[in-house]
Amino acid sequence: MKSKFILAGAAILGLAACGSEPAEEPVAEAPDCPPGVSVTGGWMALAAVEGNPSAVYFSIENSAERNYMIRAADVLGYGSAALHQMGEWNLQPSMDELMQLDVPAGETIVFEPETVHVMAMAPDGTQEVGGETEVTLTFVGGDKCSFPVEIRAPGDAPE
Numbered sequence: 001m002k003s004k005f006i007l008a009g010a011a012i013l014g015l016a017a018c019g020s021e022p023a024e025e026p027v028a029e030a031p032d033c034p035p036g037v038s039v040t041g042g043w044m045a046l047a048a049v050e051g052n053p054s055a056v057y058f059s060i061e062n063s064a065e066r067n068y069m070i071r072a073a074d075v076l077g078y079g080s081a082a083l084h085q086m087g088e089w090n091l092q093p094s095m096d097e098l099m100q101l102d103v104p105a106g107e108t109i110v111f112e113p114e115t116v117h118v119m120a121m122a123p124d125g126t127q128e129v130g131g132e133t134e135v136t137l138t139f140v141g142g143d144k145c146s147f148p149v150e151i152r153a154p155g156d157a158p159e
């Protein structure tokens, strides 16, 4: 996790560079989620081909006494994002878009390469390996959960 100092410096540099390069937007340092909801281990697998979609993985734990339903995802620096579930079609791996994803009270949903991911599409080209971006999930009812994700090289999953 980056320090507050570095993040503040990056934000100022971003403003100074306004006009010539895309401004670097500040990334949240810690998850900002509804009470009882927490996200850990956020990372993004950068696409091998520039401009292609990137997949985002994390664990979301709901220790609240109510259910949450994810209905949308946004990723800083990407034009759009969607919830995807891995499946199989004609014996080939396939991705299906999920309209909603239930995070029941007392349960943890793990987004990982074999199960579900947030697909981040239309990158603005500012993504760098070793950097960070921010994901915001929106739940049915309007609550939001924002958290940082580490940007990793294609195929470089965390241990």
Ligand SMILES: [Cu+2]
Pocket: 055, 084, 095, 117, 118, 119
């Ligand atoms: Cu996908």
